[in-house]
Amino acid sequence: MRKAEELKAISLASAMETVEKLEVKLAEFAKTHKHAIQHDPAFRAKFLDMCAPLGVDPLSAEKGFWGSMLGIGEFYYELSVKVAEVCLASRTRNGGIIRVSEVKDILTQRGTKFSFADSKSKSSYSEDDIITSVKKLSKLGSGFRTINVGKAILIVSVPEELDDDHMEVMNVAEDDGYEAYGVVTTDSMERALGWDEERSNRALELLLGKGMVWLDVHRGEKKYWFPSLWKQGSSTPNK
Numbered sequence: 554m555r556k557a558e559e560l561k562a563i564s565l566a567s568a569m570e571t572v573e574k575l576e577v578k579l580a581e582f583a584k585t586h587k588h589a590i591q592h593d594p595a596f597r598a599k600f601l602d603m604c605a606p607l608g609v610d611p612l613s614a615e616k617g618f619w620g621s622m623l624g625i626g627e628f629y630y631e632l633s634v635k636v637a638e639v640c641l642a643s644r645t646r647n648g649g650i651i652r653v654s655e656v657k658d659i660l661t662q663r664g665t666k667f668s669f670a671d672s673k674s675k676s677s678y679s680e681d682d683i684i685t686s687v688k689k690l691s692k693l694g695s696g697f698r699t700i701n702v703g704k705a706i707l708i709v710s711v712p713e714e715l716d717d718d719h720m721e722v723m724n725v726a727e728d729d730g731y732e733a734y735g736v737v738t739t740d741s742m743e744r745a746l747g748w749d750e751e752r753s754n755r756a757l758e759l760l761l762g763k764g765m766v767w768l769d770v771h772r773g774e775k776k777y778w779f780p781s782l783w784k785q786g787s788s789t790p791n792k
Contacts, residue, residue, distance in 0.1 A: 579609060591625065594679035601685070632678060633686035635665055637697070640710035648764030649711035650781035653680045653699065656708060680706070703727030707781055713763060718756040721746055726779045735782035737766075738775065 582603075589596040604611060611625050639656050640649070657680055687708055690697035696712035702723045709715070715723075722737055731741035739753040748756075757777055760766045766777040 579603065583611075591628075592677060594677055594682055597625065598679070598681045628678075629682070629686050629689055632682060633689045635660060636683055636686050636708070637690060637695075637710070640697070640708055644710065645764070647780040648760070648766070649713075650707050650709050650765050650779075652781060653683050653706045653708055656683055683708075702782075705782065711763065713759065718752070719760060722753075722756050722760065723779065726777075726782060732776070735779045737777045737779075 583590060583600070586596070586600070590600050591597070601611070636656055639659050640651055643651055657678075684699055684706065687697050687699050696710060698709050700707050700709055700715070700720070702720070705727055722742065725731060725742055725745045726735055726737045728745070731745050732738060737757075739748075739750050742748050742753045742756075743750070757766065761768060761777070765781065766779055769776045769778060
């Protein structure tokens with residue numbers, strides 16, 4: 554029994570030593586590639602992937618070694634604030650659901666730029682950076698999160714829980730094989746999902762009540778439009 558405990562302690566000490574060595578290597582890598590991490594969104598995403606298995610989170614500390622050297626925690630804080638502003642400002646139009654790509658388009662149109670703590674140059678950012686910033690917001694319990702709907706990634710900025718039926722409705726809307734892109738009808742849901750009218754209406758009730766879909770009645774036919782699947786500034790849905 555004692556021997557087993559000794560072996561366990563040796564293994565743990567060896568593992569900790571290995572992790573410490575890897576953290577040192579990671580820090581050296583970060584110093585060498587500091588500019589690329591700060592200003593290349595794709596490189597930054599790869600670097601964060603490298604950090605995760607070691608439990609290193611450069612985003613969590615604005616002070617200390619990682620915060621002072623890279624400043625990316627401050628960058629993501631700034632970005633999360635800007636993303637939240639866009640989401641909240643658009644709620645009356647989309648009910649609190651908006652494409653990640655639309656958020657980026659809006660920030661780009663505004664000329665929004667971000668600078669790191671020790672750099673006078675402006676940083677570029679990607680949709681992946683926006684998704685990462687939403688994860689920071691979600692830790693605050695604010696209802697912010699991302700969801701995948703077909704090929705689209707959407708930000709939800711309201712605390713309402715969307716169940717499987719709601720997600721199915723959105724997936725049908727994202728598939729233009731049934732109706733125009735961003736549109737569903739009870740008929741299209743019956744063809745796509747095999748639902749009866751009662752189940753379709755039940756799923757649409759919350760979405761409609763929260764402004765996540767708009768109802769258009771034309772010649773007695775009800776069509777439900779998802780503004781979150783529209784491109785910014787367009788009067789009709791687009792991919």
